[in-house]
Amino acid sequence: MRFRKIIQLTLFMITLFALAACGSTSESDGSSSTTGETNENEGAITIGQINWPENIAVTNMWKAILEDEGYDVELQLIEMGPQMSAVAEGDLDVAPEVWLPVQDKNYYEQYKDEANFFEEPWYDNGKVGLAVPAFMEDINSIEDLNENKDTFEGEIIGFEPGAGTMLTTEEMMEEYNLDYELVESSEAAMITSVIDAAETQEPIVAPLWKPHYVFSEVDLKFLEDPNQSFGEVEEIFMATREGFDADFEEVSEWLTNFKLDDDQLGELMIDVQDNEDNPMEGAEKWVEENQDLIDGWME
Incomplete structure (x- = not known):
């Protein structure tokens, strides 16, 4: 009886191995088929997205435009540091928002030989710095902060660590010898804190940038920045992985031609913000209303 059970178990194991071998062969065949499908679907484009208002607006805008042209577009929510690393390694096609010459200079220096940074900006009127509610009439310069440390409880309210502006803020704090803590959170949490403080007449200081709907x-x-730690005018550039311009020559040309001024970007951000639960709907509305501008990029 025991011997019969051993024989049965042995036959059962042989059957399992045979099935596994068949499955392996089947998976191998399927892999070849999948590779063929991937080669046929050369329209797949991955664009990095950061949870910033202008970034959400622009990435959804490009998704709407490119999908209208028949491309498969995936937006990948990924913070600035990992995003630039992914572009440099070829794992991400497009990083749409690189602030230069100051905010993202560290990423530019680190990856300029491994990624393609566009020569011309798509937006050329950016501003970055520490901001406070306008009612704080006695606080007008970064140099005023140390003597008013208690007013702000020794905290600068920041957002995601690794963002270029956060790195610049850390450098700025050293340059001005600020005895403050830079509090890390998220962009959404920071903006909520800023709005709440301004509406209730409470002090707050935070690194902010224009364009941004919070203003x-x-x-x-x-705040005035005598040392120009945050720079003066910042410009926003795109970066793509090496080889993107060869793989997607037409799209690369469209991205190169892409330009927005203050009014155009502001309207796009408002449309997307008005459709916060479905940003694509807001982006599609803007695209429909600005087709002549978009046609100019795609000539």
Whole structure:
């Protein structure tokens, strides 16, 4: 009886191995088929996205435009540091928002030989710095912060670590010898804190940038920056992985031609913000209303 069970178990194991071998062969055949499908689907483009208002607006805009042209577009939510690394390694096609010459200079220096940074910006009127509510009439310069440390409880309210502006803020704090803590959170949490503080007349200081819808929500002001730690005018560039321009020559030309001014970007951000639960809907609305501008990029 025991011997019969051993024989049965042996036959069962042989059957399992045979099935596994068949499965392996089947998977191998399927892999070849999948590779063929991937080669046929050369329209797949991955674009990095960061949870910033202008970034969400622009990435959804490009998704809407490119999908209208028949491309399969995937937006990958990924913070700035990993995003630039992914572009340099060829794992991500497009990083749409690189602030230069100051905010993202570290990433540019690190990856300039491994990624393609566009020569011309798509937006040329950016501003970055520390901002406080406008009602704080006695706080007008970064140099005023140390003597008012208690007012701000020794905290600068920041957002995601690794963002270029956060790295620049850390450098700025050393340059001005600020005895403050840079509090890490998220862009959404920081903006909520700024709006709440401004509306309730509470002090707050945070690294902010224009373009950003928060400046239309509440009355804020940038602090003077005598050392120009945050630079003066910042420009926003795109970066793509090496070989993207050869794989997607047409799209690469469209991205190169892409330009927005303050009014155009502001309207796009408002349309997307008005459709916060479905940003693509807001982007598609803007695309439909600005087709002549888009046609100019795609000539």
